[in-house]
Amino acid sequence: MATPADVRAVFEEKLREGVPNPPGEFNPVDLERVKNDRYMKRLLAHQGKSPQAAADMLWDILTWRKTVGASDINESTIRLDYLKDGTFYPRGRDVDGSLLLVLKAKLHIKGQKDFEELKKLIIYWCDRIEREENGKPITLFFDMDGCGLSNMDMELIKYLIGMFKYYYPAFLNYIVIYQMPWVLSAAFKVVKSLLPAKAVERMKFVGKDNLKDVVPPELAEAINSKDDYKYEFVPENRSTEQTPKKVTFAEQGDSQHSPGEMLRLNPNDTIVFKHDNDDVTGQFTITNMDASAISFKIRTTSPDKFRVRPSSGVLASGSSLTVLIVVQPGFQLRTVAKDRFLVMSVQIPKTDLLPKELADIWQNSTGSKVDEYRLKCLFPEKEIARNGTVVDGKSPEKQDTVTKALNNLQSNYETLHRDVKRLKVFQFLTLFMTAVSVLLGYLVYLHSSTSERYCERM
Template sequence: MEPSSELIQELRTKFFQKLENDGAPDPGGFHPADLARAKNSDDWLRRFLMHHECNVNEALQMLWECVEWRKKFGTNEITENNIRMDYVNEGSLFVHNRDKDGSNLLIFKSKKHVKGQKDMDELKRVVVYWFERLERLDNGKPISLFFDMSDTGMSNMDMEFIKYLIGLFSQYYPYFLSYIIIFDMPWILNAAFKIIKTWLPAKAVQKIKFLNKTTLKEYVEPDQALRCWGGNDDYVFTFVPEQLALPVDRADDSRKKVHFADGSPMTESFPGGFSEGQLSKDSSQSGNSSLSIVPPDVINFANQGAELTGTISLTNTAETIISYKIKTTSPEKFRVRPSTGTLAPGRSVSINVVLQPGYQLPALSRDKFLIMSLPVESQDMTPQEVTDLWKQTNGKTLEQHRLRCSVGGATGDGQLRNGTAFISQPHLDTDKQIAQILSQVRQLNENHQSLHADLRRTQTLQWLSMFLIAMVGFVIIYTTGDSDPNADKSSCLLP
C-alpha cells in the first residue's frame, strides 16, 4: 500500500511534536542530517510507513529508534577513511550487479569470513558503511542480501554477524530488503537457517530464497551472476571508492571524535581552534596538575547491577576554580555523566562511564578517554555557559590526561556483560541452543558416516559368508557323490 502525502505529513508532524515535547534521549540531540532528512525527505518517511503497512504509530516508533541509533552509532560520520579497510579489501562483503528486479546485490561470501577472527564492532561499521553507500546509490531502493554459502563450513557460520545483518533491515533500514538469497548452502547448515528464520517476521520469511546453480537464473540473470555461481561474469572483487555527487561537509567531525591514540598528538580541533603548542603537557607526565584523577591511568569497567560501569573521580588540587571536560575516542559507545562541569578548590566529583548496549567487550581495551581542564573565574556557571566555554578555547592553556580502558567484571556464570542490557539471558540461551544444535548436527553427521562404514563392512561379510556357504555346499556334494563307487554296480546284479 502506497502511503498518501497526508500520512507522510502526519508522521513528520508527530515526530517533531514528540521531539518538542519529550526531547531527544541524548543530551546532544539528534544528528542535524537526520533531522533535516525527517523534515525534507518524503521518500525516507514513506519507507517507514510502507515497512509498517501505513501504521503511523508503528512507523513513528521505528523512526524515533532509528534516528536515536544513528546518533549513538555515529552513522553519519562513517566514511572510507574511518573504517577497517583491511576488512573491506578481503572481499567477504561487497556490492556487485543486480537481481532481476533491478535491486543491488549485497554479497556476503561466507567462506572468507571466519567467526571470531575480526573485531565485531569494527565489522559492524563496515556493514553500515555498505548500507549507507547503497542508500545513497539508489535513493533507498530495496536491495537483495546474497549469502554465497559455497564451500562454507562450521567455522564460517557466524550467527551473531548474520543476526546483525538481518536486524539492520528490521530495525533501522525500513523497506530496504528485496530478497535474502541463500546460494549453494551445505545441508549441514540447515538447522542454523531454521533458527535464522525465527528472527524474521512472517512476511520477511517469504523473501528467503534457497537457490543453486540451476535455480539461480530465476532471480539473477546469467550475465549478472558470477562465474563461480554458474553465471557469465568473471568479476573479481576490487574495492572502488565511492564517488559522491556533492562533497560531504565534515567540518564538525573534529568535535565529535577525539584522536589521541598512543603516539598521536594530544590535540583537538574546535571552532576557535587551538594548536599543540597551546596545550600543556599530559598531566600524567607533568608534576603540577590542577586535577587529581582516580584511577590515574586505567578505567576499570565492572558489573554494577544491570550495567558495565567505570568510575572516574576528579579532585581540584589547585587554588583556583577549574572547568573540566571529558572526551572519548568512541562517543557512540559510552554514556558519560557528567561529562563537563566546574570544581571549586578542594572539591571532588564522581563521573560514571557506562558502556552502551550492543557493543562488544574485546574492543574495549582500544578505547581511550581524554580529561581536559582549564581555570575559570566562577563556579556558578550554567551548563550552557560551560558548553560555550569549551567552544571558545582559542588562546587558553589546557591541561589534559589520557586514560585507557579495561574490563574487570564478570557475571556469576563467568560471562562478561555488555552495556545496560549486558548480554541478556535470552540471548545467551539462544547462543547455547545454536551451539547445541550445531553440535548435534555434527554428531549426526559423524554417526551417519559411522553407520555407512558399518553397512559396508556388513555387506562385505555377507558376501564372504555366502561365498563360504557355497564352497562348503560344493565340497559336501562332491564328497558324497564319490563316497560309494560300487553302489550302481551292485544294483545291476539284482533280479
C-alpha cells in the same frame, strides 16, 4: 490514507517533548530524513501504513544513528583491510533490478575479526548503497558456496537481519541463500525465526540450477562457473554535483524528456496489449537521448508469462528500436494485467563491446549510473472479452471450440462430483443401518438370555 505529513506531525510532536540524554540531540544530517517524502513513504510501507508506528521507527532510527555515530562512518573511519578483502561487496542486480549486497561466507571466519569494526563496515555499505540507490530496495546475497561450520557466524547474521528489520525501512527486496551446505540448514531455521512473515516470504534458497530465477542469466552463469571475478574497492563519490537518477513516471508525457535521462519510451508508462492474429502482443519504442551509446535491459515481474524481443541490446546515440512483447499461451489476461516491466539503461563507451566487457559494466554499475523506467500493462476490456485466455496460440474461433470443450468437461466433472457425493451418502447410510441392525440384534440376544436365566431361577 496515511501520508508523509502525518508521520512528520507525530514525530515533531514527540520531538517537542525533548530528546533524552543520552543520546542527546539528533545529528542534523539524520534529521534531513524527516524532510524527505520518499523516506517517509518507506517508513509507512515498513510499518503497515501506520503513522504512529512509522514515527516511532523514525525516532528509534535517529536514536540508534546518533548512538553509533552512523553518519560519521566513512572510508577514513573504518578498517580498509576489511573493506577491501571481499567479504562484503556489491555486485550486479537481481531480476527486479535491485543491487546485490554479497556476503562471501567462506572468506569470513568467526572470531577472527573485530566485531565492532564489522558492524561499522555493514553500516558503511548500507548507508552508501542507500545513497547511491536513492533508497531503492537491495537484495542481501549470502554466498555459502564452499563454506563450513567455521564460517557460520550467527551473531553477524543476526546483526545484518536486525539492520534491515529496525534501521533501514523497506530496504530489502530478497534474502538469497546460495549453495547452502546441509550442515548449516538448522542455523538458517533460526534466521527465519528472526524475520517477520513478510520477510520470510522474500527468503529464497537457491542452487546452481535455479539461481537464474533470482538474478539475470549472465550473472547466474558467471557465479555458477566460479568466474575469476575479483572485487576491487572503489571509493564513494560524494560530490554534491552528482544528481540522482531519474525515473520516468506516468505524469510525464510521451514527448517529454527530462535533462539527464538516457532514454525516451513511447508510450512512456503503459504498454497496451491487443490481439494480433494468433497472439496477444504489446510493444513500445526505445530512443537513446543520451550523447553516448547505451546498453539496456528489460525485466518483468513474471518472466514466464512473456516473450520479450529484444530483452537487451545496445543503442547508438539518437537511434531507436521497437520492443515486441508476446503473452505466452495459458495465462489469463486479467492476471497478466497486474504485471510490470522495468527498462534499465547504462552508458557505455562504444557500441561494439565484447559480451564480457558489457557484463562487467553492468555488474559494476551503481544506482547513480543506471536509469530506470517502469511500464505497466493494459488490456482493454474488449480484448479481454475477446480473448480472456491465450490457449496454445489458437485464434478466437478455435478458442471458442476449446472453451466449449472445457465447459463440457467442467459440466461432466460437476456431475461426477455430485454422483460421488451421493454415493458417499449411500455408503454412510448403509454402514449406519448395518451398525443399527447389529446393535439391535445384540440387544435382543441380551434380552433373551436374561429372560432365560430369570425363568430358570423361578
